[in-house]
Amino acid sequence: MIKNIMIVGVGGQGTLLTSRIIGKTALAAGLEVKISEVHGMAQRGGSVVTFVRYGERVYEPVVEEGEADVIIAFERLEAQRYAHFLKKDGVLIVNDCRIDPMTVVIGAKQYPEGIIETLKKKHSVYVIDGMQIAKDLGNSKVLNSVVLGYAAKHIGFDKESWLETVKATVPPKTVDLNLKAFLEGYEGV
Numbered sequence: 001m002i003k004n005i006m007i008v009g010v011g012g013q014g015t016l017l018t019s020r021i022i023g024k025t026a027l028a029a030g031l032e033v034k035i036s037e038v039h040g041m042a043q044r045g046g047s048v049v050t051f052v053r054y055g056e057r058v059y060e061p062v063v064e065e066g067e068a069d070v071i072i073a074f075e076r077l078e079a080q081r082y083a084h085f086l087k088k089d090g091v092l093i094v095n096d097c098r099i100d101p102m103t104v105v106i107g108a109k110q111y112p113e114g115i116i117e118t119l120k121k122k123h124s125v126y127v128i129d130g131m132q133i134a135k136d137l138g139n140s141k142v143l144n145s146v147v148l149g150y151a152a153k154h155i156g157f158d159k160e161s162w163l164e165t166v167k168a169t170v171p172p173k174t175v176d177l178n179l180k181a182f183l184e185g186y187e188g189v
Contacts, residue, residue, distance in 0.1 A: 009074030014144025149185025
């Protein structure tokens with residue numbers, strides 16, 4: 001059986017690091033892993049999408065529409081933009097954060113209201129305020145570790161495997177803070 005994970009966000013939120021941690025955790029469990037990264041306009045605050053697929057045998061890295069078991073969205077509008085990739089019984093993890101895209105910043109469009117409420121009508125949605133938790137820990141850059149910790153229980157693997165992978169993947173100077181951030185998210189489920 002193949003598990004399909006999709007991570008969506010805005011450039012700078014840690015989507016790529018998150019996909020690597022998920023992939024390495026699956027590899028450590030003896031599974032085959034394929035990762036695909038779509039950077040888009042990441043350096044300008046644009047959309048970033050990564051796919052992680054794992055199982056006994058995985059042939060391609062891209063998750064098709066309607067096939068994601070879990071979508072981790074680091075921003076509300078990105079959750080709405082990619083929700084159609086979720087399977088009927090899939091789970092959508094949403095970091096309750098608003099980052100205005102350039103079209104909103106310049107006044108060409110308005111940021112949609114009620115995104116999370118709309119998503120809940122059709123999908124199984126779990127919401128976390130990862131940025132507030134990260135700020136409470138003293139560093140907004142660990143947002144991805146908080147949200148990944150929250151999502152980990154919906155993805156699978158035991159807590160110790162996750163912690164070992166986080167420890168081995170994040171920059172050495174940030175290990176303790178990232179482990180703490182992961183656990184804050186993990187315990188919050």
